[in-house]
Amino acid sequence: MATATITLNHYENHHSLTIAPPNSGLSLQGQVQIPGDKSISHRALMLGAIAQGETQIQGLLLGEDPRSTAACFRAMGAEISELNSELVTVKGIGLGQLQEPVNVLDAGNSGTTMRLMLGILASHPDRFFTVTGDASLRSRPMSRVIQPLQQMGAQIWHRSGGLAPLAIRGQALQPIHYHSPVASAQVKSCILLAGLMAAGETTVTEPALSRDHSERMLRAFGATVKVDPETWSATVMGQAQLQGQTVIVPGDISSAAFWMVAAAIVPGSELLIQNVGINPTRTGVLEALSQMEADVTLENQRIVTGEPVADVRVRHSFLKACAIAGDLIPRLIDEIPILAVAAVFAQGTTVIRDAAELRVKESDRLSVMATQLSRMGAKITELPDGLEITGGTPLVGAEVDSYTDHRIAMSLAIAALTATGTTTIQRAEAAAISYPDFTATLQRVVS
Ligand code: S3P
Secondary structure (H helix, E strand, C coil): CCCCEEEEEECCCCEEEEEECCCCCCCCEEEEECCECHHHHHHHHHHHHHCEEEEEEECCCCCHHHHHHHHHHHCCCCEECCCCCCCEEEEEECCCCCCCCCCCEECCCCHHHHHHHHHHHHCCCCCEEEEECCCCHHHCCCHHHHHHHHHCCCEEEEECCCEEEEEEECCCCCCCEEECCCCCHHHHHHHHHHHCCCCCEEEEECCCCCCCHHHHHHHHCCCCEEEECCCCEEEEECCCCCECCEEECCECHHHHHHHHHHHHHCCCCEEEEEEEECCCCCCHHHHHHHHCCCEEEEEEEEEECCEEEEEEEEECCCEECCEECHHHHHHCHHHHHHHHHHHHCEECEEEECCCHHHHHCCCCHHHHHHHHHHHCCCEEEEECCEEEEECCCCCECCEEECCCCHHHHHHHHHHHHCCECCEEEECHHHHHHCCCCHHHHHHHHCC
């Protein structure tokens, strides 16, 4: 069978990934075990730390982002065992009991760590915290959580433009009903977590429904949470008692998406992606691929500690262009870079709108995907709030860059499988943020 040459090159401060597909005959075959869900991993560590008693986490994502969360909560007194994907135990210290850390908390590259943790820190009266992150995170907007927290009575200092590093002096917070201008699970979760300590009901209403892992897990840990699916509102009852739980983390659909698109666009491919979380607030990618007439089937559907899970089988097929916009966007927000790669192989013009949020992710994903896929010969135009991609132009190998963004690095690697000639992806180590075994899995499924 023809196979690609896939090589990681190590330099002093970064890695590059070189992908040289054969002239013909490459396909992807076999079964793929994807890493644990990033969103659920963060939440299990955080709720475990602030609950009473022990939390056991199976299938935790061992990426850099959950490591940042674990390091922050250890620095505030939570006992978290060594991280592994088998079993992590967290000895919770109880709601409102986090200790003042003796140093700056470092959220690394992780927006979820910084934004969710802020809600917890702001509600710890009389304790002082400072929080920073890497260059990417220090350029991302924090006002979206600072402002509602200030409405609840929080004291937070920040750099101009609402940027980190941040300083927080915890306060007894007031409950609010917050109408968020953005559909963001990080904003919603931050406020609900702050509301855990407030006296009364704290509600967040969103302009479209974002992922609901916090609502599900807060309930599982014993908080009273109400959701109104008509108005996209979630309410938490304050002064809750959280009790440690067992959390089985499903595989991350956002990581599975790379394999779904890879199998869909490379002729002759068939992959079975096992143990994929299919929470309806995350399955926009399945809907977009189905609109594109991809051959995707769900097998062995089941519920695992409150989250729906399935195995996903994907076979190659000829894709059609589609339109992605509106309420669908928050349900596939992290999959837009890899869906842009799928669109390069679809007949017709795919238009993605209402996705301006992509400009404030780990990189400006609209601009970076447009420039990097253009370098490979794709017909892709950046729109103010999206992308327009006309499929059917064959890709050619090129020198491209992840801009230190994990999802860009992996999307470009999948695009490279279909190109004529060699592609080198600079700063490919970024993949380890959410998928440390990505390159090893890629080498395995193409051989
Ligand atoms: C996440 C929410 C999303 C997503 C991010 C993880 C979460 O961000 O892009 O990767 O775990 O809550 P926003 O809330 O900013 O949309």
